[in-house]
Amino acid sequence: MSAVDIDLFKPELVFFDFEAKDRAEFFQKLAVELSTRGYIKDTWLDAIVQREREYPTGLACQAMSVAIPHTDPEHLQKPYIAVIKPQHPITFEAMAHMGDDVSAELIVNLGLLAHADEQVAVLQALMGMFMDEAASREILEQTTPEGMVEVMCRRCQA
Template sequence: MRAVDLELFKPELVFFDFEAANSDELFEKLANELAPYGYIKDSWLAGIKKREETYPTGLAFETVSVALPHVDPEHLNKPYIAVIKPKEPIAFRGMAGIDGDVPAQIIVNLGLTAHEEGQVAVLQALMGVFLDTDAVSRIMAQTTPEGMVETMRELCS
C-alpha cells in the first residue's frame, strides 16, 4: 500500500497565485475555498492556526522552501490534500530545529483523517519529493490545476 492516497489530489484543491501576507491570512482564504466543497468543519480555521503555532511546518530544502501545514482529523468532514503555489513566498515559522521564518514557495496542506502514522507516512513521502531537484522543477513548472494534480500523483506514487 502506498503512503499517499493519490485520489486526494484534485484540481479543485490546487491554487495558483494565492496572495496572503502571512500564514494566518493564507489559512483564512483557504478556509473559504475548502468549505464550499464540504472538506472542513467550522472549527478548521482555529484548529489549523493553533496547530501551526504549536508545531510550525516551514522547511527549507536545497531548491525550494515549503510548508506542510496539517490539521487534526476532528476538524475535517472528509480528507484532502491542497497544493498552493503563492504569488509571492509566504512566511511560515520553521519546523522543529529551524530558527526563524521560511519563505514558502509551495504549501501542501494536508487534511488527513487517517491516524498519526498515516500522516507521518504522507509527510515523509512529500519530503522525499521535495528533496528531489528534478521533482521540484516539475512541480514549480506547473501552471494548471490538472497538471499539478498529475505531477503530484506521479511523484507521490
C-alpha cells in the same frame, strides 16, 4: 511513496497565484475555499492556526521552500490534499522550530483522516519528494491544476 493516497489530489484543490500577505490571511482565505467545497468544519481555522503555532511546518529544501500545514481529523468533513502556489512566498516557521523562518513557495495542506503513524508516513513521503531537485523543479513549473495533480500523483508514486 505509496504512503500518499493519490486520489486525494484533485484539480479543485490546486490554487495558483493565491494572494495572501501573511500566514494568518493565507489560512483565512484557504478556510473559505475548503469550506465552500465541503472539506472542512467550522473549527478548522482555529485548529490549524493553533497547530501551526505549536508544530510549525516550514521546510527549507535545496530546490524550494515548502510548508505542509495540517490539523486533526475531527476538524474535517472529508479527506483532501490541497496544493497552493502563492502569488508571493508566505512566511512559515521552520519545522520543529529549528532554523530561520521559511518563505514557502509551495504549500501542501493535508486534510487526512489517518492515524498519527499514517500521517507521519505521508509527511515523510512528501518531504522526500520536495528534497528531490528534479521533482521540485517539475512541481514549480506547473501552470494548470490538472498538470499539478498529474505531477504530484506521479511523483508520489515514484
